[in-house]
Amino acid sequence: xxxxxxxxxxxxxxxxxxxxxxxxxxxxxxxxxxxxxxxxxxxxxxxxxxxxxxxxxxxxxxxxxxxxxxxxxxxxxxxxxxxxxxxxxxxxxxxxxxxxxxxxxxxxxxxxxxxxxxxxxxxxxxxxxxxxxxxxxxxxx
Numbered sequence: 001x002x003x004x005x006x007x008x009x010x011x012x013x014x015x016x017x018x019x020x021x022x023x024x025x026x027x028x029x030x031x032x033x034x035x036x037x038x039x040x041x042x043x044x045x046x047x048x049x050x051x052x053x054x055x056x057x058x059x060x061x062x063x064x065x066x067x068x069x070x071x072x073x074x075x076x077x078x079x080x081x082x083x084x085x086x087x088x089x090x091x092x093x094x095x096x097x098x099x100x101x102x103x104x105x106x107x108x109x110x111x112x113x114x115x116x117x118x119x120x121x122x123x124x125x126x127x128x129x130x131x132x133x134x135x136x137x138x139x140x141x
Contacts, residue, residue: 022076033138036066056101082133
């Protein structure tokens with residue numbers, strides 16, 4: 001009887017704030033994404049090569065921090081594959097932001113335009129994958 005009560009108590013506690021339930025996962029991931037989005041938006045829109053260098057590096061850091069925090073979460077089993085693809089796309093975003101900084105370092109408008117177009121594609125893919133991972137509010141734009 002005591003063993004059954006202990007098991008029932010453990011099962012009940014597992015769903016309370018442990019971060020393992022679907023709802024907790026979605027809330028935690030959405031909060032991380034919101035923080036990352038806020039950090040990037042606070043950087044503003046760069047208007048020179050120097051501003052773009054700074055923007056790219058700081059945005060890359062913000063995205064990297066978000067990836068690290070998201071990677072610490074455990075998605076529900078049914079979202080695991082989709083969440084993995086979403087994280088891989090965020091890694092691609094971080095890589096493209098690094099290339100943006102390199103293009104700005106080289107003062108190459110052509111390279112910046114190419115990287116900007118690639119970033120648009122990666123952002124659209126991330127938004128779609130966020131929805132598939134059960135995180136429709138994770139990609140604000």
